[in-house]
Amino acid sequence: MRSVRIALLTLAVVASALAWPAASASPGGPGGPGGRDVDAGRSHRRPQVDQPLRDLTRGTRLRIGTAVDMDALAADATYRDRIATEFNSVTAENVMKWETIEPVRGQLNFGPADELVNFARENGQQVRGHTLLWHNQLPAWLTQGVASGDITPGELRGILRRHVTDVVSHFRGRIYQWDVVNEVIDDNANLRDTLWLQQLGPGYIADVFRWARRADPRVKLYLNDYNVEGINAKSDAYHALAQELLDDRVPVDGMGIQGHLGVQFGFFPAGNVAQNLQRFEDLGLETAVTEADVRMLLPSDGVKLQAQAQGYDTLLQGCLLVRSCTSFTVWGFTDKYSWVPGFFAGEGAANLLDESFAPKPAYQAVQATLALGRPD
Numbered sequence: 001m002r003s004v005r006i007a008l009l010t011l012a013v014v015a016s017a018l019a020w021p022a023a024s025a026s027p028g029g030p031g032g033p034g035g036r037d038v039d040a041g042r043s044h045r046r047p048q049v050d051q052p053l054r055d056l057t058r059g060t061r062l063r064i065g066t067a068v069d070m071d072a073l074a075a076d077a078t079y080r081d082r083i084a085t086e087f088n089s090v091t092a093e094n095v096m097k098w099e100t101i102e103p104v105r106g107q108l109n110f111g112p113a114d115e116l117v118n119f120a121r122e123n124g125q126q127v128r129g130h131t132l133l134w135h136n137q138l139p140a141w142l143t144q145g146v147a148s149g150d151i152t153p154g155e156l157r158g159i160l161r162r163h164v165t166d167v168v169s170h171f172r173g174r175i176y177q178w179d180v181v182n183e184v185i186d187d188n189a190n191l192r193d194t195l196w197l198q199q200l201g202p203g204y205i206a207d208v209f210r211w212a213r214r215a216d217p218r219v220k221l222y223l224n225d226y227n228v229e230g231i232n233a234k235s236d237a238y239h240a241l242a243q244e245l246l247d248d249r250v251p252v253d254g255m256g257i258q259g260h261l262g263v264q265f266g267f268f269p270a271g272n273v274a275q276n277l278q279r280f281e282d283l284g285l286e287t288a289v290t291e292a293d294v295r296m297l298l299p300s301d302g303v304k305l306q307a308q309a310q311g312y313d314t315l316l317q318g319c320l321l322v323r324s325c326t327s328f329t330v331w332g333f334t335d336k337y338s339w340v341p342g343f344f345a346g347e348g349a350a351n352l353l354d355e356s357f358a359p360k361p362a363y364q365a366v367q368a369t370l371a372l373g374r375p376d
């Protein structure tokens with residue numbers, strides 16, 4: 001009972017804190033005339049946004065990004081316009097993954113990814129590359145070939161080397177950060193038991209970074225994973241892995257924390273996120289929040305939306321509290337196109353804007369925090 005009351009009190013305090021900067025940024029908008037309105041359910045329907053997120057990062061080192069769904073980009077003008085106005089960094093949600101790049105062995109399909117890179121150039125945006133090596137969204141010819149024994153470990157290493165070289169070379173100079181290896185540590189903080197580990201042994205991680213560096217000497221090369229936002233066994237394992245790779249002179253430049261959160265799980269406080277990022281910075285690495293979203297059990301309500309705002313804000317504040325944090329990317333920005341309902345039964349509403357592109361409290365929280373981080 002007591003903890004419930006404390007939690008509610010915390011929410012109320014956060015809610016009123018959030019209402020203030022939004023009110024000052026937008027007199028007619030959220031929390032405007034009428035004063036401090038902490039009713040999240042109502043405030044998220046107010047459409048007025050007078051300072052796009054990317055404008056709020058002007059003069060700072062931070063880039064604000066989103067994952068982009070290429071089908072939505074082609075079909076939905078509002079989606080497209082919003083990406084252009086709100087963000088100065090984009091990540092391919094799917095089209096740079098191996099199953100899209102090489103659906104048929106030996107036939108490279110860079111078309112959709114090139115479209116994104118061109119869109120980004122037209123809109124003055126940088127591109128994060130995602131991802132060179134993962135255990136999901138691999139082409140069937142590869143997984144089936146390995147499973148049947150048609151592709152031997154030696155051959156697989158050659159295939160991986162060629163993939164990394166081809167892809168990084170193709171985008172050389174047009175991508176600023178690559179997620180080189182994605183989710184290579186599991187939830188027990190061990191190297192993930194994937195076909196890569198089984199076939200190639202643990203040395204594949206260093207190999208992939210070295211091949212990527214050879215193909216583009218300037219792009220920043222990142223580790224990337226989920227559940228590593230704060231200090232825990234999994235982020236400890238990443239810290240140890242990063243240290244080991246650096247000791248071996250492997251060209252690792254950055255640590256990416258995905259940031260897939262849920263209001264039902266609670267969040268690391270911003271200070272803990274910052275401490276975690278700081279220890280990677282202390283190794284000489286850059287850091288980034290690469291895939292932020294904060295899901296909830298449906299239906300959403302005012303309290304969940306307010307808690308969600310806090311979730312986004314802890315990640316963003318954690319990022320802004322350290323010098324090394326280069327980019328804050330959300331994994332989609334509207335509930336209209338979100339991977340969450342398809343992957344987590346009964347959950348959704350994970351993004352900054354609702355299905356009609358109206359800002360939710362989370363959007364206002366991000367706006368307010370970015371505004372605070374701006375130079376005077």
Ligand code: XIL
Pocket residue numbers: 093094182258291339
């Ligand atoms: C997800 C995409 O959003 C979905 O569209 C796709 O079906 C599956 O992958 N961690 C990652 C991302 O690194 O690549 C995942 O993206 C979400 C979890």
